[in-house]
Amino acid sequence: MGNVVLNLEMSKINEMKNYYAKQLLDKNIPGSVFAAKTSACMITAYKSGKVLFQGNGSESEAGKWGSSTGSVPSKTSSAAGKTKSTAKGDLPAGIGGMSAIGSDEVGTGDFFGPITVVAAYVRKEDIPLLKELGVRDSKDLNDEKIISIAKVIKDVIPFSLMTLKNEKYNQVQRSGMSQGKMKALLHNQAILNVLEKISPAKPEAILIDQFVQPSTYFQHLKGQKAIANKDVYFSTKAEGIHLAVAAASILARYAFIQYIDKLSEAAGFKIPKGAGAQVDVAAAKLILNKGRECLPSFVKLHFANTDKAIAIVNKKRN
Ligand code: MN
Numbered sequence: 001m002g003n004v005v006l007n008l009e010m011s012k013i014n015e016m017k018n019y020y021a022k023q024l025l026d027k028n029i030p031g032s033v034f035a036a037k038t039s040a041c042m043i044t045a046y047k048s049g050k051v052l053f054q055g056n057g058s059e060s061e062a063g064k065w066g067s068s069t070g071s072v073p074s075k076t077s078s079a080a081g082k083t084k085s086t087a088k089g090d091l092p093a094g095i096g097g098m099s100a101i102g103s104d105e106v107g108t109g110d111f112f113g114p115i116t117v118v119a120a121y122v123r124k125e126d127i128p129l130l131k132e133l134g135v136r137d138s139k140d141l142n143d144e145k146i147i148s149i150a151k152v153i154k155d156v157i158p159f160s161l162m163t164l165k166n167e168k169y170n171q172v173q174r175s176g177m178s179q180g181k182m183k184a185l186l187h188n189q190a191i192l193n194v195l196e197k198i199s200p201a202k203p204e205a206i207l208i209d210q211f212v213q214p215s216t217y218f219q220h221l222k223g224q225k226a227i228a229n230k231d232v233y234f235s236t237k238a239e240g241i242h243l244a245v246a247a248a249s250i251l252a253r254y255a256f257i258q259y260i261d262k263l264s265e266a267a268g269f270k271i272p273k274g275a276g277a278q279v280d281v282a283a284a285k286l287i288l289n290k291g292r293e294c295l296p297s298f299v300k301l302h303f304a305n306t307d308k309a310i311a312i313v314n315k316k317r318n
């Protein structure tokens with residue numbers, strides 16, 4: 001991808017803003033001074049002084065204003081010390097500053113909605129940029145923030161989204177597949193997709209936000225045509241170890257939120273997340289409005305919430 005980052009004085013950025021006056025975008029990007037789109041590239045200038053050029057013509061466009069800061073060494077590698085061991089022993093030193101694919105999933109504990117898994121590739125030279133765009137542990141970010149960051153980074157980094165919709169989820173679950181295996185298959189496929197997208201470039205590491213023991217993960221993948229197993233590492237809380245996992249998590253949450261919005265539209269009311277009492281009430285309402293047969297396309301049927309919702313319905317009908 002043709003991304004260039006420049007570090008400029010605010011006076012220069014204001015000069016740029018005048019220069020691109022006719023091409024300014026009415027876009028509210030967090031922390032930005034302006035965003036503009038020329039025939040050559042997208043330009044976003046930040047209050048910090050960083051200016052991002054994205055697109056095929058970004059090098060020549062950026063050349064009008066200064067020379068690239070090039071690859072900025074990352075200082076995040078110290079986080080690696082806090083991680084759990086992996087299939088290949090400890091994480092490689094300095095993994096946080098490597099060009100890496102990260103992957104994470106969302107929705108496994110939610111009664112309503114799919115499982116979404118995203119693998120994303122972040123080159124080491126794009127790490128400062130992603131920080132600038134607000135990418136960090138998605139647990140610290142609300143939905144609104146997730147959406148605004150995701151909308152920007154989806155055009156900046158290569159990624160693959162796998163969505164296991166409720167109908168399909170319920171079907172494979174009934175056939176006896178564990179959620180762990182579903183996740184392993186989805187992570188593996190997402191990672192393979194990204195490897196293909198970025199080829200011939202190769203990541204220095206692949207980091208999966210750990211959901212099972214690595215040995216179990218690879219056990220789940222036995223019999224698959226292709227398995228990404230070179231330079232694969234696992235860690236819990238991997239979002240804090242490499243921004244690629246944090247970015248993957250944000251994109252997976254964005255996809256999940258969008259899906260829940262679609263379900264809400266179909267239901268005619270706002271669908272709640274999680275697996276608490278509020279989802280029992282919502283599912284009961286859905287059954288009363290649309291009949292029980294609509295459930296498989298909305299929820300994960302094997303959750304205990306299904307019986308609780310039916311109990312609520314029965315009480316109301318008696
Ligand atoms: Mn995770």
